[in-house]
Amino acid sequence: MKKSIIMLSFGMMAAAFNSCGKNEKPDVLIEENTTETALTEMPAEMATANPQDEMLKKAQSHPLTNLVLSENHFDFKEVKKGESVEHIYEVTNTGENPLIISEVKPGCGCTAPNFTKTPILPGQKGQITLKFDSASFDGPQNKQAEVYANVENAPIILSFSANVIN
Template identity: 55%
Template sequence: MKNLVKILPLVAVLGITSCKKDQKADQLIVEDQTAAAAAAPTQEDLVKEAQAKPLTTVALSESDFEFGKIKKGEHVEHVYEVTNTGTNPLIISQVKPGCGCTVPDYTKDPILPGQKGQITLKFDSSNFDGLVNKQAEVYANVEKAPIVLTFSADIQR
């Protein structure tokens, strides 16, 4: 444990900087990677950011979807409809999929009270066989963030 405490600051420093070779001279140039590290917010940061705006309420057309049987390698997508049922504009700040096989798209503009927006999850089945369950977290200005959307598929060869 003591060794781990000694190593962590060193690992943090190495993770913040990187080196590359300058092609004009045989010297190393150190680049600051602090901005890149700051670009990866934690779940807690995402929730705080979303809830910093006036809260509202939302209704989903569904929170779970079944694609059923699909062929391996097929690209499928599903649109989840969101309705702002509150009195403040609904602002979806980010949709974070559980893995790289799922790509989200969502309504970026504020969704006014009574209006509808969309969250689309696009799934690439290339690396899977059999029954698969996936999810995406939706960060928005609602009390119970993140909202979790799920889908499943039975991938056939």
């Protein structure tokens, strides 16, 4: 009798329905054989802390500051299928401590982030760029990215929309 082990996470299952994947650690172990299927929780030592909590801790480990965004949403309007488009969101440090963007986590593999990686001094500006690859999409799209920084209300959500046409 052949026995196989399949590891799934809820994020991976959602990604299968969303056509954009995320690499996440499994939190459920399914043992499958030809006569029965058992669903068991993974031992605590195998489970990892929530990655979002870890990113938040890292971001807020520095003295907190304040920021102002040029905008939190951008509309690309119509984008031809297969075209890659990008938008730059401007970030201004309005606090008294250096602003440190520790991570920008897109909600989808179709979005590539880039951001100012050096501390942004008070009164200075930085950038967060989101690049969208429309190759796998048709019609109206709404995407977002989480920005982890040393601000009180992290993560900050940036979003964009596009209508992908042929």
